[in-house]
Amino acid sequence: MSTDPVPPLIRIRGLSKGYRRGGQVIPVLLDLDMDVATGEFVALMGPSGSGKSTLLNLIAGIDKPSAGTIEIGGVDIAELSEGELADWRAANVGFVFQFYNLLPVLSAQDNVALPLLLTSLSSRERAERARVVLRLVGLSDRADHMPNELSGGQQQRVAIARALVSDPLLIVADEPTGDLDRVTGEEILGLLERLVVEMGKTIVMVTHDPKAAAHARRLVHLEKGVLVDEVGA
Amino acid sequence: MFLLRLLLKNAFRHQLRTGLTLIGLVVAICAFGLLRTIVDAWYAGVEASSSTRLVTRSSISLTFQLPLNYAQRIRAVEGVRAISWANWFGGVYITERNFFPQFAIDPASYLALYPEYVIADADRLAFLRDRQGAVVGRGLASKFGWQVGDPIPLRGTIYPGTWTFTLRAIYDGADAKTDENQMFVHWAFINESLRQTARQRADAVGVYIVGIDEPNNAALISQRIDTLFANSLAETLSETEKAFQLSFVSMSEAILVAIQAVSLIIIVIIMAVMANTMTMTARERLAEYATLKALGFPPGFVVGLLYGESLLIAGLGGVLGVAATLPLSAAFAQATGTLFPVFQLSALTMGLQLLAAAIVGLVAAAWPAWRMSRIDIVDGLRHVA
Ligand SMILES: Nc1ncnc2c1ncn2[C@@H]1O[C@H](COP(=O)(O)OP(=O)(O)O)[C@@H](O)[C@H]1O
Ligand SMILES: [Mg+2]
Numbered sequence: 001m002s003t004d005p006v007p008p009l010i011r012i013r014g015l016s017k018g019y020r021r022g023g024q025v026i027p028v029l030l031d032l033d034m035d036v037a038t039g040e041f042v043a044l045m046g047p048s049g050s051g052k053s054t055l056l057n058l059i060a061g062i063d064k065p066s067a068g069t070i071e072i073g074g075v076d077i078a079e080l081s082e083g084e085l086a087d088w089r090a091a092n093v094g095f096v097f098q099f100y101n102l103l104p105v106l107s108a109q110d111n112v113a114l115p116l117l118l119t120s121l122s123s124r125e126r127a128e129r130a131r132v133v134l135r136l137v138g139l140s141d142r143a144d145h146m147p148n149e150l151s152g153g154q155q156q157r158v159a160i161a162r163a164l165v166s167d168p169l170l171i172v173a174d175e176p177t178g179d180l181d182r183v184t185g186e187e188i189l190g191l192l193e194r195l196v197v198e199m200g201k202t203i204v205m206v207t208h209d210p211k212a213a214a215h216a217r218r219l220v221h222l223e224k225g226v227l228v229d230e231v232g233a
Numbered sequence: 234m235f236l237l238r239l240l241l242k243n244a245f246r247h248q249l250r251t252g253l254t255l256i257g258l259v260v261a262i263c264a265f266g267l268l269r270t271i272v273d274a275w276y277a278g279v280e281a282s283s284s285t286r287l288v289t290r291s292s293i294s295l296t297f298q299l300p301l302n303y304a305q306r307i308r309a310v311e312g313v314r315a316i317s318w319a320n321w322f323g324g325v326y327i328t329e330r331n332f333f334p335q336f337a338i339d340p341a342s343y344l345a346l347y348p349e350y351v352i353a354d355a356d357r358l359a360f361l362r363d364r365q366g367a368v369v370g371r372g373l374a375s376k377f378g379w380q381v382g383d384p385i386p387l388r389g390t391i392y393p394g395t396w397t398f399t400l401r402a403i404y405d406g407a408d409a410k411t412d413e414n415q416m417f418v419h420w421a422f423i424n425e426s427l428r429q430t431a432r433q434r435a436d437a438v439g440v441y442i443v444g445i446d447e448p449n450n451a452a453l454i455s456q457r458i459d460t461l462f463a464n465s466l467a468e469t470l471s472e473t474e475k476a477f478q479l480s481f482v483s484m485s486e487a488i489l490v491a492i493q494a495v496s497l498i499i500i501v502i503i504m505a506v507m508a509n510t511m512t513m514t515a516r517e518r519l520a521e522y523a524t525l526k527a528l529g530f531p532p533g534f535v536v537g538l539l540y541g542e543s544l545l546i547a548g549l550g551g552v553l554g555v556a557a558t559l560p561l562s563a564a565f566a567q568a569t570g571t572l573f574p575v576f577q578l579s580a581l582t583m584g585l586q587l588l589a590a591a592i593v594g595l596v597a598a599a600w601p602a603w604r605m606s607r608i609d610i611v612d613g614l615r616h617v618a
Contacts, residue, residue: 057610057611060527062526062527062610062611062614063610063611083531086526086529086530086531087529088529089527089528089529090528090529090530091529095524095527095528097524097614101520101521101524101614103239103521103524104246104521105239105242105243105246106239106242110235110238113235114525114528115528115529117235117236117530118528118529118530123234123235126235162528
């Protein structure tokens with residue numbers, strides 16, 4: 001292995017995470033090291049309960065490690081306070097969830113524009129950017145639809161648009177095709193691939209479906225809290 | 234704008250639930266306002282009474298009467314400017330349900346002491362001239378559809394027999410506090426009849442109304458009057474008209490306190506109901522709030538959403554509640570007829586209704602907002618599946 005002159009976007013060292021249940025601590029992640037370069041599309045695989053979601057949540061800054069460092073873009077997010085972490089997420093992370101997690105009372109466009117409320121953009125600028133991103137995911141004609149008027153695949157595209165709208169470097173996706181049929185799932189994965197290839201985004205995606213993982217350019221296997229092997233795709 | 238839209242849409246997400254909560258709020262705010270108005274109405278008589286008038290009555294009880302010849306002796310007391318008297322007539326108009334107060338008065342001196350009963354000069358003269366004449370308040374006249382010239386038959390309870398009076402004048406109150414639901418007849422007319430039928434009851438007076446020159450001397454003058462009749466067969470008790478009215482009201486003080494307590498309890502109940510609604514609502518949206526927090530929204534944003542929604546619903550309920558109280562209190566005044574001299578929803582009560590609604594909204598959101606501001610994002614997101 002040659003030393004990479006460019007530092008990785010994500011640099012995890014000695015990461016451990018345990019959950020306290022009753023009196024004892026149940027370890028989920030054990031002394032884990034991992035690097036992700038900018039522009040990588042990583043699929044996190046492993047059996048159910050192996051800690052994939054836990055690792056993803058730690059990378060996304062919505063959970064705190066028991067030990068270790070998570071440096072992202074040079075910032076150790078394990079050190080940040082709740083408030084700093086919230087600001088950091090708003091600026092740096094786009095979220096894609098298995099069940100889309102759109103606000104049911106907002107139209108597709110308003111859902112996409114939602115994260116921009118945390119910026120200083122005017123309402124016109126917010127709406128304009130939301131429209132641009134919706135066009136990017138191919139949903140220009142659905143801007144005024146409510147989530148319950150959209151198919152699962154369309155809702156996930158809206159969610160991807162929402163993840164993109166504040167232009168973060170990193171996008172995390174937990175089983176983004178888990179609730180979709182094969183064909184629709186393929187479309188979503190194709191869209192995610194495009195974000196990496198065409199826009200230079202970095203994606204960490206949890207999946208237990210090998211076919212889904214095939215879209216990623218790197219597979220990471222997690223087994224009982226440790227990375228067992230890495231396969232370059 | 235965006236946020237207001239979000240609040241509105243959230244508030245009416247469960248139309249049935251929000252609708253029922255709104256109905257509860259409107260009923261509670263309305264009941265609160267009505268009960269307060271009842272208490273206000275109760276005290277209205279006291280507020281209307283003048284501090285330049287004293288009432289002198291038997292020190293034993295109101296049902297004991299005073300001799301007519303006290304009039305001159307009271308008039309002679311230092312500080313007394315005018316004197317008149319009145320007897321409670323207590324007649325029944327057709328049925329007991331039609332209750333309204335009637336007084337047998339010495340017309341000229343009495344009306345002179347009550348400038349707040351405004352009567353056209355010609356009508357006043359007609360009333361003074363006709364010993365069988367009567368004058369009634371505008372409220373009473375319109376309730377029974379009486380017009381000047383109409384005969385008004387009353388069945389006597391204190392003074393036996395049927396008495397028919399002729400309506401000679403209708404008075405208007407000088408202001409909203411003036412009781413427009415009374416009837417006045419000639420004391421002399423009744424007294425004359427008593428002289429023939431029940432001699433021992435004649436020439437007796439229920440209460441003397443004493444006009445004084447200086448309100449600040451009320452206590453002193455009262456004392457002078459009562460001293461004058463001390464150790465006589467009919468000792469007197471003099472007090473300001475306000476104190477006299479209060480002695481009626483205070484008999485029912487316990488009821489008033491109960492009414493006020495009930496009005497507050499109603500607000501506490503709707504508070505609990507709405508807090509329950511907001512808690513349910515917040516729990517259902519756990520995953521949404523967790524999502525918002527994941528996207529980087531601070532806990533205060535979620536808190537603001539919940540408070541905003543709660544205040545929106547409560548505010549709407551408050552406004553609708555006040556709007557409903559206006560016609561309802563009018564209908565209530567109509568239904569209770571002459572029981573309350575003045576029955577009016579005051580600006581203060583409307584303000585308190587809106588304040589109560591706002592407090593309900595704030596209190597209802599407190600617990601869910603606190604909970605939701607503290608949810609763990611990962612736990613909250615797990616609630617989707
Ligand atoms: N909040 C929690 N409290 C206790 N145990 C948890 C909690 N979250 C996850 N776990 C446990 O951690 C392990 C890994 O969970 P997770 O990361 O969700 O697995 P995966 O996504 O790979 O299916 C599981 O055994 C799960 O029961
Ligand atoms: Mg998982």
